[in-house]
Amino acid sequence: MQPLFLYNTLTRKKEEFKAISPPFVGMYVCGPTVYADVHLGNCRTFISFDIIYRYLVHLGYKVRYVRNITDAGHLESDADTGEDKISKKAKLQQLEPMEIVQTYTVDFHNVMAQFNALPPSIEPTATGHILEQQEIAQEIINKGLAYEVNGTVYFDVEKFAKDHNYTALTGRKLEELLENTRDLEGQQDKKGRLDFALWIKAKPEHLMQWNSAWGKGFPGWHIECSAMSTKYLGEQFDIHGGGMDLQATHHTNEIAQSIAYCGKQPCNYWLHTNMLTVSGQKMSKSLGNSFLPSELFSGNHPLLDKGYSPMTVRFFMMQTHYRSTLDFSNEALQASEKGFDRLMESHKTLQTLIPSATSSEDIKALETRCYEAMNDDFNTPVLIAVLFDAVRIINSANDKKLSLTQADIELLKKIYQHFIFDVMGLKAVSENSKSMQVLDKVVNIVLDLRNKAKAEKNFPLSDEIRDKLTESGVQVKDSKEGTAWKI
RNA sequence: GGUCCUGUGGCCGAGUGGUUAGGCUCAGCUCUGCAAAAGCUGCUACUCCAGUUCGAACCUGGACGGGACCUCCA
Numbered sequence: 273m274q275p276l277f278l279y280n281t282l283t284r285k286k287e288e289f290k291a292i293s294p295p296f297v298g299m300y301v302c303g304p305t306v307y308a309d310v311h312l313g314n315c316r317t318f319i320s321f322d323i324i325y326r327y328l329v330h331l332g333y334k335v336r337y338v339r340n341i342t343d344a345g346h347l348e349s350d351a352d353t354g355e356d357k358i359s360k361k362a363k364l365q366q367l368e369p370m371e372i373v374q375t376y377t378v379d380f381h382n383v384m385a386q387f388n389a390l391p392p393s394i395e396p397t398a399t400g401h402i403l404e405q406q407e408i409a410q411e412i413i414n415k416g417l418a419y420e421v422n423g424t425v426y427f428d429v430e431k432f433a434k435d436h437n438y439t440a441l442t443g444r445k446l447e448e449l450l451e452n453t454r455d456l457e458g459q460q461d462k463k464g465r466l467d468f469a470l471w472i473k474a475k476p477e478h479l480m481q482w483n484s485a486w487g488k489g490f491p492g493w494h495i496e497c498s499a500m501s502t503k504y505l506g507e508q509f510d511i512h513g514g515g516m517d518l519q520a521t522h523h524t525n526e527i528a529q530s531i532a533y534c535g536k537q538p539c540n541y542w543l544h545t546n547m548l549t550v551s552g553q554k555m556s557k558s559l560g561n562s563f564l565p566s567e568l569f570s571g572n573h574p575l576l577d578k579g580y581s582p583m584t585v586r587f588f589m590m591q592t593h594y595r596s597t598l599d600f601s602n603e604a605l606q607a608s609e610k611g612f613d614r615l616m617e618s619h620k621t622l623q624t625l626i627p628s629a630t631s632s633e634d635i636k637a638l639e640t641r642c643y644e645a646m647n648d649d650f651n652t653p654v655l656i657a658v659l660f661d662a663v664r665i666i667n668s669a670n671d672k673k674l675s676l677t678q679a680d681i682e683l684l685k686k687i688y689q690h691f692i693f694d695v696m697g698l699k700a701v702s703e704n705s706k707s708m709q710v711l712d713k714v715v716n717i718v719l720d721l722r723n724k725a726k727a728e729k730n731f732p733l734s735d736e737i738r739d740k741l742t743e744s745g746v747q748v749k750d751s752k753e754g755t756a757w758k759i
Numbered sequence: 760g761g762u763c764c765u766g767u768g769g770c771c772g773a774g775u776g777g778u779u780a781g782g783c784u785c786a787g788c789u790c791u792g793c794a795a796a797a798g799c800u801g802c803u804a805c806u807c808c809a810g811u812u813c814g815a816a817c818c819u820g821g822a823c824g825g826g827a828c829c830u831c832c833a
Contacts (some may be wrong), residue, residue: 302833317833442828444762449829493831515833520762522832546764547827554826591772591782597765597826604771607783614782617796645773653773657781667797671790731792738794749796756796 273332276647279595281441281519281542286649289541291510297333298509299325300501300539302518303395305342306376307361309564310383312600313548313555317515319586320545320594320650322389324513327646327695338504339392340497341380343373344399344480344490362479369479373399383565386582388697394504398496402482405491405499408533409470417532421461423473423487429466432528441524441542468525470495494525501538502530512539519544545594550575551601577602580609583698587612590652590696611660616700617758618663619688621670628675633665635680635687642691655691662687715746719755722748 276289291297301321304314318339328335362369384391398405409425412418418427432438433446450465469492474481481488501509507530514523523542530538547554550561563573571579580588588608592598638661645654662684668674676684692698718737725734738748741757749756 304833305831311833314833320833442762444829448761513833516764516827517832520828521830545833547833549826552825556832588771593773596772599771601771603783607771609783611782621797651773653781657773660781664798668799671798673798726792729792735793742795747795750791750794751796758796 298505299511302514303339337392425471426467513543516544627678
């Protein structure tokens with residue numbers, strides 16, 4: 273297994289990845305709260321971890337990838353007040369909470385499938401693990417690090433912080449956090465300002481509630497991840513991921529709970545993906561600059577000049593490192609669309625290359641550079657730069673400007689398969705459909721007629737055919753070997 | 760206000776103390792009946808100020824700009 277380096281938020285530096293029990297790897301990623309259409313920023317996070325998952329698998333690890341669905345317990349504010357997001361939506365639309373959950377879970381799966389993201393190994397839900405969450409809350413009470421007041425169970429942050437580093441993940445000072453936390457309503461029951469709820473007493477009208485030792489209620493937000501990661505990956509596992517916005521509160525509390533529960537750091541490597549911005553500003557509904565994945569695909573949005581295919585968007589996302597902010601703009605998307613097109617065209621060209629007796633290029637070195645890029649904290653932008661070197665080599669070989677042996681052509685095919693399709697998860701835009709096959713024949717008939725016209729030097733006619741094809745979205749490409757075309 | 764991150768060529772976006780990132784755009788050339796495609800060549804950047812150094816865009820300090828978190832959020 274070759275050395276893989278990744279940036280660990282816990283230590284704030286790149287570290288060599290060492291699995292707890294190789295070849296097995298346990299990876300937990302915080303999934304979506306299914307109360308609304310999946311947000312493009314969510315997609316970026318899950319696509320980033322899809323690449324990480326795919327690369328680990330490619331390297332030969334046996335990965336158990338757990339990504340939860342939050343379908344309860346997620347309050348509108350983190351002050352442990354306010355309403356459950358899903359309950360609220362359910363009341364608003366006069367639906368069962370589970371209808372909301374079902375609708376948006378299906379939507380989420382559809383979108384992820386369009387982006388060609390692999391499903392996780394296990395996708396557990398918060399509502400499916402109520403007992404496990406209660407058990408953890410009870411155990412933390414038993415350890416003296418949580419307390420119950422009026423049916424709600426709070427985690428005692430300041431008591432925990434006496435023996436543990438509560439702020440390890442952010443590097444903040446506890447005193448500063450205490451000073452900066454403002455007074456919020458409905459928190460009278462809390463002992464400490466930073467305390468957070470493990471279990472929340474439900475009001476009678478609350479739609480989703482369960483029996484517990486503390487009366488009817490529902491779980492706090494953070495505890496589901498502790499419960500489900502422990503259940504499926506054990507008390508200690510390898511990688512925990514999520515968006516950077518989860519780092520300060522959600523993950524900090526998750527670590528505290530897990531340590532309080534079983535006395536161990538739950539996870540060795542914490543990976544965080546950066547935010548998505550639109551023209552320099554964070555994409556958010558309140559700023560009015562957000563669009564849905566479906567709007568991005570269709571182009572049906574005031575901020576978008578046109579639609580972009582899911583694969584274009586995926587490729588675009590990979591041209592930025594996962595720890596940098598990713599800025600959406602029409603110009604940037606169009607640039608990616610062209611680049612992605614060129615990459616995919618070269619894959620077709622690669623299949624038709626004629627081998628030479630010798631090679632003028634070092635393809636093995638190119639493969640090594642691909643691995644070096646990915647081993648350096650999954651650096652997909654550098655990987656793509658290397659792959660464009662391959663594009664140039666393939667096109668030049670096709671133009672007979674340089675030579676490749678059969679072995680090198682095979683190696684290039686392997687590199688393409690491994691890095692473009694297996695690791696980056698890109699795929700050619702569908703070309704195998706029945707109508708596509710028919711179109712292929714039809715266009716070739718038209719091009720044959722054009723070539724006849726050309727042979728007769730009837731250029732007005734041949735140009736008219738070409739221009740009309742171009743108008744219809746078929747690009748004609750003449751070369752010495754003949755005429756090719758693409759959409 | 761506090762904490763942290765960041766500032767790269769027309770646009771997007773990597774990276775390193777001294778050597779070409781890459782993509783897109785633009786210009787020229789090759790090829791072509793013309794065009795497109797493809798290839799080649801060119802456009803050589805690193806917010807500002809001071810310091811460390813033989814040498815800094817890359818290290819340190821400061822200024823200014825942008826962003827994230829501190830409040831639901833991937």
